[in-house]
Amino acid sequence: MSIRIITISREFGSGGRSIAELVAKELGFAFYDKALIAKAAERTGFAESFIKEHGEQRGPNNLFSLPFASSTYNGMSTEDYLWSMQRSIILELADKAPCVIVGRCSDYILRNRKDAFHVFIHANHEDRAERVVNQYGVQTNNPLKTINEEDKKRRKNYRYYTDREWGAADNYNVSLDSSLFGIEGTADLIIQMARDLGVAEGEGPAADPEE
Amino acid sequence: MSIRIITISREFGSGGRSIAELVAKELGFAFYDKALIAKAAERTGFAESFIKEHGEQRGPNNLFSLPFASSTYNGMSTEDYLWSMQRSIILELADKAPCVIVGRCSDYILRNRKDAFHVFIHANHEDRAERVVNQYGVQTNNPLKTINEEDKKRRKNYRYYTDREWGAADNYNVSLDSSLFGIEGTADLIIQMARDLGVAEGEGPAADPEE
Secondary structure, eight states: OOBOEEEEEEOTTSOHHHHHHHHHHHHTOEEESHHHHHHHHHHHOOOHHHHHHHTTOOSTTOGGGSGGGOTTBTTBOHHHHHHHHHHHHHHHHHHHSOEEEESTTHHHHTTTOTTEEEEEEEOOHHHHHHHHHHTSOOOOSOHHHHHHHHHHHHHHHHHHHHSSOTTBGGGSSEEEEHHHHOHHHHHHHHHHHHHHHOBOTTSSOOOOOOO | OOBOEEEEEEOTTSOHHHHHHHHHHHHTOEEESHHHHHHHHHHHOOOHHHHHHHTTOOSTTOGGGSGGGOTTBTTBOHHHHHHHHHHHHHHHHHHHSOEEEESTTHHHHTTTOTTEEEEEEEOOHHHHHHHHHHTSOOOOSOHHHHHHHHHHHHHHHHHHHHSSOTTBGGGSSEEEEHHHHOHHHHHHHHHHHHHHHOBOTTSSOOOOOOO
16 A cells, blocks of 8 residues: 555644654655645635634534534534535545545545545643743743644544544554654654654655745 | 663553563563552562552452541552552562553652653454454453453543543653554564664663463
8 A cells, every 4th residue: 555645634723734844855755734724715704814713613602513604504513614614625626536535524535545644743831831921932921721722623624524532543544753753753753653654655746835 | 861661551452561571571671560469569568469459459349448437547449449559569669670560550669760761552342352362362252342441440540540531642651552563563663663762771770480
């Protein structure tokens, strides 16, 4: 079996997106994070900023999930509609060319594909707080609280759509602590594992110039 | 920092114990699984079979946790007593020499040691069922049920003593799917990661001849 798809799920502030980008670049895989958002925006008509905010969040605390906000899509809530659209896009992209896909329950959506390798990236709270403030530029007086809230949202969203626990080791082929291995070190481990398993290298397009 | 301790937590039937043994042998680390049970037996006076059965299980469904069974140890239940003894033994062993420790919440007990590397091994249900029957020789008509029950017990025990979720990727530095990487492949990955991080190799005694 040759790995054609790598899904990278990640804790907020773990550096998972940067790691995913390094992996895609090195393997010559397409890189889908913002590109996926853009595609969803195009297909749904929502703004990219709206999709970025709501594409991985779902739960009773969220106004958009309430029925009164949902009548336009055959009784579907906005997020359920977004989930459904993102799911189709992920399935389509996975069929197209070797790629790295960040988040959006892609590990679950592609769980039955034999050519997919599923990765989870986590880090300690201190490193995540530091990264969120200094690298992502998030404005917050309490970064640890911000992180915990984001974890909670992702967990809720994941449980709602997959009936599985977000961040449970069992969902992924490998879970890595980027605090211990570093951003480049973690990317190197994933690249090496994929190569050892056999990767459809070079078949894909160059990584999207997303930054 | 040099890795002196590797804790290997594992799903029942994932081959985690065999993997741990390979890692210990290759790195020249002491291997503590049965040796730990023997030590706990010596110190508590319980039979090894009793410790094997109860040393990783605790929960409301377990008779031994009921107060009426616990009066002999200052009001402590048998399992709480066993937990406490196993905890001291793990802390002592970790101080002594480079070692690989299997299960028994050792990841939690040694969570603050900078020289510890924490690993979780999981596998898919089919492979675990096959291993439990054909390699561990467990007598069962329904191996999938046996596995789920064992998972449930470990989860309950872990949550009770650590207030954390068993098998959550966050608890470990790396979690690996032995179904994908194979037993030797998984061991090789752990050995290589430890060496990359810097390992106190060769300092330890030869692995205990536990088999």
